[in-house]
Amino acid sequence: MRLRGVGRRYGLGGPWVLRGVDLDVPPGSLTRVQGHNGSGKSTLLRLLAGIDAPSAGRITGRPRTAYVPERFPAELPFSALGYLTHLGRIHGLSRAMAARGAGEWLERFGADGYAATPLAELSKGTSQKVAVAQALLAAPGLLVLDEAWTGLDQAARGVLDTAVTERAADGGAVVFVDHDPRRLAGVPARVLRVADTRLEPVDHAPASPAGPRVRVEAEAPPGAGAALPTDLPGAPVHDSDTVATGRRVVRLSVAAPYSDALLRALLTARPPWHIRAVTTIGGPQERAEAPQAPREQPAEGLPRPVEGPEGKA
Ligand SMILES: Nc1ncnc2c1ncn2[C@@H]1O[C@H](COP(=O)(O)OP(=O)(O)OP(=O)(O)O)[C@@H](O)[C@H]1O
Missing domain, CATH: 3.30.70 (Alpha-Beta Plaits)
Structure with a gap:
């Protein structure tokens, strides 16, 4: 996927949040985006995910994309399993495969006990597990994660770390924002910063040898x-x-x-x-x-x- 000269501003004549962004997101790449609050990270991720359109420039070659937003719409009238199965079907899985995959992801995140619970009744953390599972369910070509680890318990954060690195290792591109600078330390990742409407590379220490x-x-x-x-x-x-x-x-x-x-x-x-x-x-x-x-x-x-x-x- 390629971004060329991409800019975004909200409203006619509003200030530019992003400007002149050129970015290639190759298959198998893992990209971390950082920046101060309000710098435009979520704006960039929404453009990457295709749920928002640039005010200037072009985005081409987007693969099948899944997105975990900062806030998950929990008011949808589904059970956790029903919601995931539904999304699996939208992603092109057969009903049986979607239901099986949905069950497996709930189990992996330790949320299988909530399969039949309506989304609106889930705790914040469990609802976040469902949000993350819906993105991983159909092995997307591009996975966009906006603070997806926030609210997950430690075990689920580890599951997500593994799932993310597996996705990249299997040829999917992953772009993520997370406030914890140690997130996915040890895994080779490109680091970019949004500052003053620009996207710039960050020199960072080579991958930490700390991980197994x-x-x-x-x-x-x-x-x-x-x-x-x-x-x-x-x-x-x-x-x-x-x-x-x-x-x-x-x-x-x-x-x-x-x-x-x-x-x-x-x-x-x-x-x-x-x-x-x-x-x-x-x-x-x-x-x-x-x-x-x-x-x-x-x-x-x-x-x-x-x-x-x-x-x-
Ligand atoms: N839908 C919107 N309408 C108007 N302005 C918006 C909208 N979304 C974001 N903005 C503005 O764009 C700027 C960048 O916001 P954005 O949420 O992308 O930043 P961020 O880096 O993700 O922030 P944070 O770290 O606090 O999540 C902010 O000034 C914000 O107020």
Whole structure:
């Protein structure tokens, strides 16, 4: 998706909130937008989500988009499950798939006990879980999150962190605003700031090494010159590159949420790479068994990505 010369002002002759915004949002990218209160972050996100139109400039190439607004309209006449199923149908899922996906997301967020509760009777936090689930339900090409973590309990915030990084690793673009600067630390993200009507890049420290990472040891396919596939998900760090018994063996490490996507990319490369070992490393909660017992990971035993609804529109 591309924004060229995009501007927005409210009302005829009102002050420009955004002006001359040029932005590319490529598939698989994760973008954080920051700025002072009232600087125009939500305005930008509404333009990205397509629920508001620019006063100037053009936006082209928007993929199927889902949006979590700052405020969720809870007065709709649906139960939580009914609402999610309805939205899944709108996104093109069959009734059965929409209902299954809706149930799975409610369960993932620990809200399955409220499936039959009318939206208007949900607590603020549970209603936020439904707001987030509706956006994740149909695996959108662009996910726009405006302070979507606010109001979620700690467990649900973690679920959303994982879901967001999975979406980006699977090729979806994600743009988010969150007041917590540590949100998704450790996951490679571009940071932009809205200031004085402009959108500008922010120099920020490289991704924190604090989060858990996964090391993948992969063996090149037979034959000379097997190059590592380009554009591997999660921007993996190339830890080592050796030749053992005539085969090139590389060790890559990546932020944990990207590990499934990285494995898939290696296994489905042409020709495919052979996965020798997958080990969880680093992070404050380093798995005790990891250093002693790297887990052999045969191709057919690939861990499935965390369950989401199947079938895209
Ligand atoms: N619908 C609207 N009508 C008129 N003015 C608006 C509207 N929406 C936003 N504005 C104005 O546009 C400016 C930017 O608002 P916006 O909500 O985009 O900022 P923000 O950076 O998201 O703020 P916050 O951090 O407080 O959520 C503000 O001056 C706001 O008053």
